[in-house]
Amino acid sequence: MYDVIIIGGGVTGCCIARNLSKYDLKIALLEKEADIASGTTKANSGVVHAGFASPREYVKRDVCIKGNKLYTQAFEELNFSFQRIGSFVVALEDNQIKKLEEQRRQGTQDGVPGLEVILDKKKIKYMEPNLTDDVVGVLHAPTAGIVSPYGMTYALAENAAMNGVKFFRNQKVRRIKHQNYTFIIKTKDKEFKATNVINAAGVYGAKISKMVGLDYFDIMPRKGEYILFDRNAMHLNKILFPTPTKVSKGILVCPTVSGNTFVGPNAQNITDKKDLATTEAGLKEILEGGRHLVPNLPVRASIRNFAGLRAVPDTYDFIIDNTDVFGFINVVGILSPGLTSCYAIAERVSEFLELLGANMTIKEDYNPIRPKPEKFKDFSKIELDKKIKEDPAWGRIICRCETIPEKEILNALHSPVGATTVDGIKFRCRPGMGRCQGGFCRPRLIEILSRELNIPYEEVMKTGEETNFLVAKTKEIVLRSLEGGSEE
Ligand SMILES: Cc1cc2nc3c(=O)[nH]c(=O)nc-3n(C[C@H](O)[C@H](O)[C@H](O)COP(=O)(O)OP(=O)(O)OC[C@H]3O[C@@H](n4cnc5c(N)ncnc54)[C@H](O)[C@@H]3O)c2cc1C
Structure with a gap:
């Protein structure tokens, strides 16, 4: 029997844990x-918003402002990649300056430090030389930053886990029964019991909530597409936002903590919660949007397109509720800026649990x-020689693009x-994230996973069930077909 079970291992669930x-x-x-980190947490802009x-x-404004401040301590304790590089909201027309002034005034009143509207074009271009010459002013937010969303998760x-939390993966929650102040949670092959349950299931949050009879909101996916450029194709100093619209913060141009640049996302309301496809029209839209801010986007250095799904609740605000079902807490509809807000959201959940008597x-x-985590790239030559002597695996380069x-x-x-x-390794330490996108290192990763997990090659998966790269040995397939079996 657990005191608390958290459903969902995105940034929200892991931060609460x-x-x-x-x-x-x-x-x-x-x-x-x-x-x-397989849901929305895997594919987003990775911006720690100023708030x-x-x-x-x-509610999301309040937890975003608090959450941003909590990043400093979290970064010191958890050693993930995070840089407070600051953001610009860019005005391209004189009439947008009023909006920037308004955001500065209200943001400052609400506790966002250092906000400044800059109208001196020379100063703006000095701070961000890649920005369009059409800029008429920017709102500078020095506390905004960039983070690896999955790295942090x-x-x-x-x-x-070091402090005792048990993680169960491949455990889709199918049913929840609530009786005698105990939740009985059923997955495909296991049953878990808990006094308190926290629903952090992202786009599936409404489905989980309905399992305990709480049917007071709905969540729809809103897709955002991206184009990622090669490392070092462009060096941006700042996160660049256009002046925002009602549905989204707009298409931004932004550096990543790994030295790449991306442009995106757009905002498309969809119905399929698994639709992560990018489209020609969508990519055109984001390129056009991005070029308004940075005309010389390095399009030829594009290495990947991808999409993420915002979990949009019908209230348009975060749902962080100590619900009417005693012990059941909803933390859903965590659209942007959920990544920024996670530390403040986690504190709210602790307060709820205290009220519930935990x-x-x-x-x-x-x-x-x-x-x-130790990284090859962080070592000096002398340190590296020592490391390789201690363990030759430090000297065997598997991914050449990312070393x-x-x-x-x-x-x-x-x-x-x-x-x-394979993706679990790729997102943790980057083999396959470089220019060749795994063309060279993927077979080697399959080999290492097979050896270390003691499973056959055919059971090494890209992301999860039925995503194996290999089906059988070529010779076995040929032999089977010669013996009269199917070639499949
Ligand atoms: C395009 C885009 C750009 C964004 N940019 C930013 C940004 O720059 N800054 C920012 O602060 N925020 C941003 N966000 C928002 C941020 O990404 C989200 O707020 C955050 O990732 C939400 O995390 P989560 O853990 O709530 O959801 P998820 O990451 O989706 O996690 C939910 C988890 O629950 C699991 N799950 C679902 N159903 C079940 C079940 N039945 N049983 C067990 N597990 C289940 C899922 O597999 C998933 O892993 C962006 C979002 C998008 C889509």
């Missing part, structure tokens, strides 16, 4: 996919530090809540 792991509670997290953009009456999960005594052995040695891959596999799939 990590925050609760400091208390004397028995906690489990259930994730339907083969890995955590002035959402309407003032929304892995760090949160690792630290939560034991919120801080454990004596709680350790908030997640050690920094990733076998040792980093082994560490990603054997860390707490470690990778079990």
Whole structure:
């Protein structure tokens, strides 16, 4: 019997898990996919917003402003990639300056530090030389930053696991029964019991809520497409937003913590919660949008297109509710800026649990530090020589584009809540994220996964069930067909 079960291993669920792991509670997290950070958390802009953009009456504005501030401590404790580089909201017409002034005034009143409207074009271009000459002014937010959304989520999960949280992946919640103040949660092959349940199931949040009879909101997906450019194709100093529209913050041009640049996202309301396809029209739209801000986008250096789904609730605001079903907490409809807000959301959830009578005594052995993963690129030549002597896996380069040695891959596999799939490795330590997008290193990754997990090649998956790259050995297929079997 658990004190708390969290449903959903995105940034929201993992951040709640990590925050609760400091208390004397028995906690489990259930994730339907083969890995955590497989939903919206995997594909978004990775911007830590300053917090002035959402309407003032929304909960998401409050938790975003608080969440941004909490990043400093989290970064120090969890050692994920995060840089406070600052953002520009860009005005291209004189009449947009009024909007920027309004955002500055209200943002400052609500506690966003350092906001400044800059009209001096020379100064603006000095701060961001790639910006269009058509700029007439910008709202500078120095506390905005960039983060690896999945990198941070892995760090949160690792630290939560170090502090006792149990992670169960490949566990899709199918039914929840509530009787005698106990939730009985059924997955395909397991049953879990808990006193409290936290629903952090992203776009599927309404479905989980309905399982306990709570049918008071709906969630629809809104797709956002992106184009990613090669590392070092362009060096942006700032996150660049256009002056916003009603439905979205607009198409931005932004650097990533790994040195890439991207343009996107657009905003399309869709119905299929699995539709992550990019379209020609969508990519055209984001390129056109991005070029308004940065005319010389390095289109020839584009290495990947991808899409993410915002979980849009019918209230358009985050749903963070201690519900009428005693012990059931909804943390859903966490659209943008959910990544920024996660630390503040997690604090709210702790307050709810205290009200529900959970034991919120801080454990004596709680350790908030997640050690920094060692990286080949961070070592000096002397350090590297020493490392290779200690363990030759540091010297075997598996991904040439990103210079990733076998040792980093082994560490990603054997860390707490470690990778079990090819994408799990790719997102943890970047083999396959470079220019060739895995063309060279994927077979080697399959080999390493097969060896380390002690499974045949055919059982090595890209992301989860039925995503294997290999079906059988070529010779076996030929032999089978010669013996009269099917060639398939
Ligand atoms: C295009 C786009 C751009 C964005 N940009 C930003 C940004 O720059 N800054 C920012 O702050 N925010 C941004 N966001 C928002 C941010 O990405 C989300 O707020 C955040 O990722 C939501 O995380 P989550 O954990 O709530 O959801 P998810 O990451 O979707 O996690 C939910 C998890 O629940 C699991 N699950 C679902 N059903 C079940 C079940 N039945 N049983 C078990 N598990 C289940 C899913 O598999 C999934 O892993 C953006 C979002 C999008 C789509």
